[in-house]
Amino acid sequence: MTVEQIAKLLDARIICGEERADHEIDIAFASDLMSDVLTLKEDNVLLITGLANMQTLRTAEMSDIQCIIFARNKQISEEMKELALENDITVLECRYSVFRTCGILYQAGISPVF
Amino acid sequence: MHFEYQIEGGNFTRAGFASSEIKKKLKQLNVDLGIVKRTVVATYEAEVNVVAHAYSGTIYVDFDEEKVVIRLVDEGPGIPDIEQAMKEGFSTASSTVREMGFGAGMGLPNMKKNADDLQVSSEVGKGTTVQITMHYQNPNNK
Known part of the structure; x- marks a missing residue:
């Protein structure tokens, strides 16, 4: 599924990385605990989180995560956006809860990491 | 090649800057991306630990033809029982650290999982x- 299709399903806004909207995503992981995200060995994982701070972006950078959905209506700061742009990370903001976001994406065929 | 980076205790905004720089340099050296990821995940965990627990620190990075050695030296309270700190789930992190998405007692165990050698x-x-040592071509790639 592409980032664009995901954004449509979740009624989410693509904050940055729109030029990569055709990027394909197959697996996702949801967590507010960055320590858990850092244990993932898989690449090209979509991260769904409600934790909006600089370390979310840094964790994505180190874990080679190319797309993050900030759920629960969390909004990212300008500083976070700059870091996302610098590292080619696509960022979406979504009004839905993490549970609802995950439910919609799971139903649409996105697989869990484990 | 030798590089040094300063870390400021408590400054979470800047945490990860050094790991990010190390990642760029490893990519320039055309190191396998899986090894790059293991290196920067281990380094970032260690960098976050310094920010979370110490007053200040320095990261010394030495690249040679076969490996990179990353040494993080901090001034701080120290670890009374390293064996206990290496156990998954053991944490002395503050609520501020937990609010940043860390402090679950997974840092040191994850460093050990990712590093070729951890001291x-x-x-x-x-x-x-x-001290984290990573070989560019590790026959026992984890």
């Missing part, structure tokens, strides 16, 4: 030194 030494009341 931790500490003196209570003085500080901690963490």
